[in-house]
Amino acid sequence: MSPPDTTRPSVRAFALGEYMTNCYVVRPIPDAAGGPCWIADCGSEPGELLDYVQHEGLEPEVIVLTHAHLDHIAGLFEARTRLGSVPIWIHRAEEAWLGNPLLNLSALTGRPVTGPEPDRLLDDGDELTLCGQAWRVAHTPGHSPGGISLIHEPSRQAIVGDALFAGSIGRTDFPGSSLETLITAIRERLYTLPDDTAVYPGHGPDTTIGTEKLHNEFVRA
DSSP states (O other): OOOOOOSOOEEEEEEETTTTEEEEEEESSTTOSSEEEEEEOOOSSTHHHHHHHHHTTEEEEEEEOSOOOHHHHTTHHHHHHHHOSOOEEEEGGGTTGGGOTTTSSGGGGTSOOOOOOOSEEEOTTOEEEETTEEEEEEEOOSSSTTOEEEEETTTTEEEEETSEETTEEOOOOSTTOOHHHHHHHIIIIITTSOTTOEEEESSSOOEEHHHHHHHOSSSOO
């Protein structure tokens, strides 16, 4: 079996819905015509993201969820309607969350949200071959119990969900959240990455590990 391609993937963000949730389309070779892709999170009002996938003639292999709060899952059924039965992967700690509005917090908004059953449950350290490239699963809980980051070590890129933001961190006042757990996860799973690793968060602008280690007031290196 040949090793995964280490070409730098293209990671394109779409800020979706009222929460401006960053959801990502990842392509193994930038600007290639058509071909495979995968999606990280699929929030509400996903039309722009789905239009892009279809306009570019892309073929999604999987939707990987960084966690299952409502703003990261609300567009899953629409994605399935437009793109077909794309498999959905999530950390095993949140296996039940897609079908439970209390767990995914949507019940608190008065607009309950559910998603399809997951097709695969992920664990810390899993190596995912996505579009022929190896991405590592890093369990980064604290914002939610099953929060994960997806790390492409050859190109130094990380999709981190709501664990780490530019100058901030994910909220820890939700049921199942823990500030201490989140700080530990950031220090042990993210701040150990090279300083020039690009960080793609669930909300707000991109940053780098080095920038956050120096300037993030919530979690110092």
